[in-house]
Amino acid sequence: MDYRLDIYLRQKWVDPRLTFPRVGDTDHVIVSPKDIERVWKPDLFFPNEKSAAFHDVTVPNKLMRVYHNGTVLYSTRITLTLACHMDLRRFPMDHQRCSVEIESYSYETKNLLLEWDHPHGIDREEELDLPQFRLTSQKTEAQAVVYKTGTFPGLTATFDLQRLYGFFILQTYVPTILIVILAWVSFWVNMDAVPARVSLGVTTVLTMATQLSGSKASIPQVHYPKAIDVWMSMCMLFVFISLVEYAFVNALARGTPTKEKEDEEKKEDENDKRGLSTDTFVGPYVIEPKLKSPTTCGVTSGREAAIYLERVAQICFPIAFIIFNIVYWSVYLRPYEY
Incomplete structure (x- = not known):
């Protein structure tokens, strides 16, 4: 001051x-x-x-x-x-x-x-x-x-x-925009690639946290929010939501097993411990093992919901970020009045 x-x-x-x-x-x-x-x-x-x-x-x-x-x-x-x-x-x-x-x-x-x-x-x-x-x-x-x-x-x-503010455009705004875009890349990564999706989400969140702390170190501390605080907070929110989105997608894709499915898996585990094969020979006949049906536990419907949520995120997240940019820059670049 x-x-x-x-x-x-x-x-x-x-x-x-x-x-x-x-x-x-x-x-x-x-x-x-x-x-x-x-x-x-x-x-x-x-x-x-x-x-x-x-x-x-x-x-x-x-x-x-x-x-x-x-x-x-x-x-x-x-x-x-x-x-x-x-x-x-x-x-x-x-x-x-x-x-x-x-x-x-x-x-x-x-x-x-x-x-x-x-x-x-x-x-x-x-x-x-x-x-x-x-x-x-x-x-x-x-x-x-x-x-x-x-x-x-x-x-x-x-x-x-x-x-x-050219310095801040190059040192703060451009890097954070790239970090948010990088968080969107996870929407196009296969949902079964859990390590890749989680690593990408956590990395972008930590990088945004570092950018946020660095921006606060170089400006005076005041009791009201500044334009750069609004920007950094919203970018952090976008990155965090992209990570939370994958948690929902993963949960939907895995589904919730039913009682019948749990009993079948338990029986298969017991057979494995006894060293028995799922293909059992009785005389000249062969008893075919029961095939696992994904529809018995609702996995198919959950998978479809996860795919739908991914497609919605691929479209809605970029649109929401573009709308935020339009509102943000129109508010903070308007003519100044003392």
Whole structure:
């Protein structure tokens, strides 16, 4: 919930006590760094600052010019870490609005007025390249801030930032889409190949769990769901359901043996223990063994139901995932309103 700035803070004011006669072409003098502290300066501070530092390499990065008419130009380089309240509900397709707040610490509006030097107030590189954001707009305003100790002058610069989500597309969204598609492959694997189906389902579930934990490690922890949380949770749900689907298919395919079937299998086991063959010779005749009929235990109907469920999953799962993608991207890529 913060961002870092490297700025040149330039201030300009008029101090009649510092006027001097102009000599030739020289209209200003440069004040040495050790004498800058002896000149009056506005007591500015940043209310939303978390940390800040002046630059001192190789010398203190401070510049002060005093012009013959008493105008003072004071410039210093500062690195700031400023607080920014971010709304991450659409992360990583989010837009953020962060500000730089500048106020006078002890001088009230009756003693000191602050204003931007020109309408924009901010000079920046035209091709400003940020690793995670794109600066879409900026604006400045001046206001009076009221505290219990009085009314103080203040300035605010606001930046509108759009997050660049290409990194997340490549590192999170594409891999999870492939994992979900890989989970669908099991629907086309023979239902009798139990080790292959179970291994594929468990592997995709564990891979999704790893992706989910990795995505949470790189973003702030907030109390509300983010867009990436919704995506990862739904992908995990699709992968988990594909594994559960095979449990139903396998149960239907095996069926539930009847009492008659159980007695027949028990009798066959006893004959096997005695070393008897199912083909018994009695004199010149041969008693043919009874053939196992799958219809006696309802296996045939269960097998048909399992095949039907597989075909339904082959069609419904991809359609459901496509519908989820349409809804997800239409919601989180809609125009942003502050």
